Amino acid sequence: MTTPWTIEARWIAPRRFEAHGPTPTVVRMDARTNAGGESTGPTPMETVLIALAGCTGMDVVGILAKMRAPLGGLTVRVMGERAEIHPKVFTKIHVRYEVRGAGLTAAQVERAVRLSQEKYCSVAAMLRPTVAITHETVLLDARDRACEERAG
Amino acid sequence: MTTPWTIEARWIAPRRFEAHGPTPTVVRMDARTNAGGESTGPTPMETVLIALAGCTGMDVVGILAKMRAPLGGLTVRVMGERAEIHPKVFTKIHVRYEVRGAGLTAAQVERAVRLSQEKYCSVAAMLRPTVAITHETVLLDARDRACEERAG
Numbered sequence: 001m002t003t004p005w006t007i008e009a010r011w012i013a014p015r016r017f018e019a020h021g022p023t024p025t026v027v028r029m030d031a032r033t034n035a036g037g038e039s040t041g042p043t044p045m046e047t048v049l050i051a052l053a054g055c056t057g058m059d060v061v062g063i064l065a066k067m068r069a070p071l072g073g074l075t076v077r078v079m080g081e082r083a084e085i086h087p088k089v090f091t092k093i094h095v096r097y098e099v100r101g102a103g104l105t106a107a108q109v110e111r112a113v114r115l116s117q118e119k120y121c122s123v124a125a126m127l128r129p130t131v132a133i134t135h136e137t138v139l140l141d142a143r144d145r146a147c148e149e150r151a152g
Numbered sequence: 153m154t155t156p157w158t159i160e161a162r163w164i165a166p167r168r169f170e171a172h173g174p175t176p177t178v179v180r181m182d183a184r185t186n187a188g189g190e191s192t193g194p195t196p197m198e199t200v201l202i203a204l205a206g207c208t209g210m211d212v213v214g215i216l217a218k219m220r221a222p223l224g225g226l227t228v229r230v231m232g233e234r235a236e237i238h239p240k241v242f243t244k245i246h247v248r249y250e251v252r253g254a255g256l257t258a259a260q261v262e263r264a265v266r267l268s269q270e271k272y273c274s275v276a277a278m279l280r281p282t283v284a285i286t287h288e289t290v291l292l293d294a295r296d297r298a299c300e301e302r303a304g
Contacts, residue, residue: 004231007198009205011226017209019202025193027179029206036214041177044207045274046159050171051203053161054181055196057169062188074163079156087277122197125239129281 016040048127049078049093055123056095059116060109069108073100073140093127095135109137168192200279201230201245207275208247211268212261221260225252225292232283245279247287261289 009019009029015037016030029044031037042050053076064071075098080090095117099109117124117135124133161171161181167189168182181196183189194202205228216223227250232242247269251261269276269287276285 004233005195005198005201006229006231007194007201007205009202009209009228009230011209011213011228015210015213017206017228019194019205021194021198021202023182023191023193025180025182027194027199027202028177029202029210030175030177031210036217037210039175041175042159042171042173042179043157044203044210046157046173047179047199047203047206048275048278049157049159050161050173050179050181051196051199053159053171054169054199057161057163058167058181058183058189058196061163061167065188076161076163076169077158078161079158081156082274086272087274089274089278120238122234122239122241123200126200126241126282127278130278 014038045080045082045088045090048090048123049080052093052095052121052123052127052133053078056097056113056116056121059120060097060099060112063112063115063120064104064108067108067112069105069112070101070103071099072102072104074098090127090131093131093133095133097135097137098140099137100140104139106137106139109139113137166190197232197234197240197242200242200275201232204245204247204273204275204279204285205230208249208265208268208273211272212249212251212264215264215267215272216256216260219260219264221257221264222253222255223251224254224256226250242279242283245283245285247285249287249289250292251289252292256291258289258291261291265289 028041030040077096081092180193182192209228233244
């Protein structure tokens, strides 16, 4: 058993909570305006998707680094569909990995993503008994990147 | 089926990810220094506990408001113990509700917490098949509050 990991969330108002773990960085959550909140930050269920994206994203970055694969950029998008009735769990989650890197191959990315989804990602492993998690990978090429850089 | 809820997490470096949902507020996650990160924010697994705290916290605030119970303050602390082997899921989660409010009764708080844990909290419902979630409530009295206010 490892050291307990502890977080603390403090009620601000009317539905806003400010939370942090052992590091001081605060996470601000809020309910939507139609649920008594002010929509100032992600809802708790969006925060679950954020945790999933961070978890698998860090895995993929770490695995590609071990493979000495030239990762240039990574954005993880997560889409969740929810049940209509309480407790309104996610019924489907889809993860999309948008990856950049000159010389990076689709096979390297696929392998890293598969290792994360099937072996390492703690958040995915905790959600999978309740919800089907699917994923796709998109390898953006150097030209796309140049276009985006020009647009920026 | 409700509208898909989408979040996006962008890799910064070396293990930091910045994420947000439909609202612009950013959630900054990071790995610990012993895991290739810089410990600048909560880890993804801490972010799961934060989501749980926000979810059940918002429930309790809403339920007590419907009961017209005089809630003065709420802090939700969550402790998680993790498995040693991959994918290192939580094996136990404990939630502690620290509640303040002159005139608020323990029965009101217990009822609100129970409704959240057993019926409404989406995050708890998604985690429960994998991990045992226990909870306790602590009703801090007016004197405690006065002491804290003096200390501040």
